[in-house]
Amino acid sequence: MKxxxxxxxxxxxxxxxxxxxxxxxxxxxxxxxxxxATTRAPRAGEEDGVDYFFVEKDKFxxxxxxxELLEHAQFVxxxxxxxxxxxxxxxxxxxxxxxxxxxxxxxxVKAKMPDATSIFIKxxxxxxxxxxxxxxxxxxxxxxxxxxxxxxxxINDAYKYDYVVTNDSVERAAAVLQSIMEIITExx
Amino acid sequence: MKxxxxxxxxxxxxxxxxxxxxxxxxxxxxxxxxxxATTRAPRAGEEDGVDYFFVEKDKFxxxxxxxELLEHAQFVxxxxxxxxxxxxxxxxxxxxxxxxxxxxxxxxVKAKMPDATSIFIKxxxxxxxxxxxxxxxxxxxxxxxxxxxxxxxxINDAYKYDYVVTNDSVERAAAVLQSIMEIITExx
Numbered sequence: 001m002k003x004x005x006x007x008x009x010x011x012x013x014x015x016x017x018x019x020x021x022x023x024x025x026x027x028x029x030x031x032x033x034x035x036x037a038t039t040r041a042p043r044a045g046e047e048d049g050v051d052y053f054f055v056e057k058d059k060f061x062x063x064x065x066x067x068e069l070l071e072h073a074q075f076v077x078x079x080x081x082x083x084x085x086x087x088x089x090x091x092x093x094x095x096x097x098x099x100x101x102x103x104x105x106x107x108x109v110k111a112k113m114p115d116a117t118s119i120f121i122k123x124x125x126x127x128x129x130x131x132x133x134x135x136x137x138x139x140x141x142x143x144x145x146x147x148x149x150x151x152x153x154x155i156n157d158a159y160k161y162d163y164v165v166t167n168d169s170v171e172r173a174a175a176v177l178q179s180i181m182e183i184i185t186e187x188x
Numbered sequence: 189m190k191x192x193x194x195x196x197x198x199x200x201x202x203x204x205x206x207x208x209x210x211x212x213x214x215x216x217x218x219x220x221x222x223x224x225a226t227t228r229a230p231r232a233g234e235e236d237g238v239d240y241f242f243v244e245k246d247k248f249x250x251x252x253x254x255x256e257l258l259e260h261a262q263f264v265x266x267x268x269x270x271x272x273x274x275x276x277x278x279x280x281x282x283x284x285x286x287x288x289x290x291x292x293x294x295x296x297v298k299a300k301m302p303d304a305t306s307i308f309i310k311x312x313x314x315x316x317x318x319x320x321x322x323x324x325x326x327x328x329x330x331x332x333x334x335x336x337x338x339x340x341x342x343i344n345d346a347y348k349y350d351y352v353v354t355n356d357s358v359e360r361a362a363a364v365l366q367s368i369m370e371i372i373t374e375x376x
């Protein structure tokens with residue numbers, strides 16, 4: 001069995017990253033979406049091992065100590081991280097593993113797994129990004145402004161990625177992402 | 189006849205951009221490399237219309253005035269620019285046109301031709317870039333340091349491009365570049 005490859009995929013809020021990834025998953029077999037570990041409590045409907053691995057804080061700290069996390073961060077008092085074990089298992093089974101993580105996490109994973117391929121999904125322009133974020137119609141001006149500022153900072157880090165793909169159309173971005181995966185893995 | 193597409197390709201000295209483009213040209217038909225206009229004198233062996241369009245300064249200034257250049261710049265006392273006419277002709281004939289230009293020129297072209305696709309070829313790391321530049325063995329330390337600094341500045345602008353492709357192997361980078369062109373043009 002040929003070992004799978006790791007793909008780190010990042011993109012700011014409004015880049016359409018999730019939609020693009022969903023499209024690739026529909027068309028390409030033997031792929032697995034990495035599941036994060038967290039110390040926060042499960043919300044209604046969330047399933048352990050599917051949405052997150054829900055763990056106690058002591059367990060999380062022990063995972064850090066034993067280098068069982070490829071990256072981790074703290075956010076509003078809770079820990080989040082990417083467990084190495086399930087990823088290694090899937091890679092051995094020949095699955096390609098997709099890590100949907102933000103810029104800081106991506107750099108941590110790349111440092112621990114230099115063979116990982118990193119891909120940044122980018123909105124076509126600041127104007128389009130703003131339109132997409134406003135289009136949701138559910139958030140305050142202040143929250144939108146915050147998201148826009150954060151997106152700009154993240155886009156400035158795009159040069160650190162192995163590949164950058166502009167999401168001007170979901171079909172096109174998904175096709176390019178899939179081609180990159182086919183070329184890296186030498187598997188159609 | 190379906191109109192061709194413009195591809196703006198940039199990459200710092202040492203990115204291996206020329207080798208990658210050469211590989212794509214070998215494998216893909218109906219492509220044309222844009223030829224720049226310049227006011228500098230032809231060097232031995234350089235052919236008008238192949239290496240450059242060699243024009244007088246008056247002619248060049250008149251081309252600027254009549255908006256016949258997609259971008260232009262001055263460098264060590266000479267003018268360089270990308271004539272629009274030959275590109276339009278090739279696009280009408282169904283050829284895809286590749287513009288091999290640097291970051292400032294790329295932004296000028298993108299402003300005049302928003303449908304152009306811009307691609308940045310990136311060295312895999314600063315260390316590899318340095319090794320490649322030193323490997324030439326023909327340049328002074330000072331010149332290498334200058335090239336490295338300029339490359340770093342250019343890589344920081346990579347986020348402005350529609351696509352970024354890391355040249356970790358020529359075959360792989362050429363395959364990704366070719367896939368992007370196939371997807372954009374909907375032509376194999």
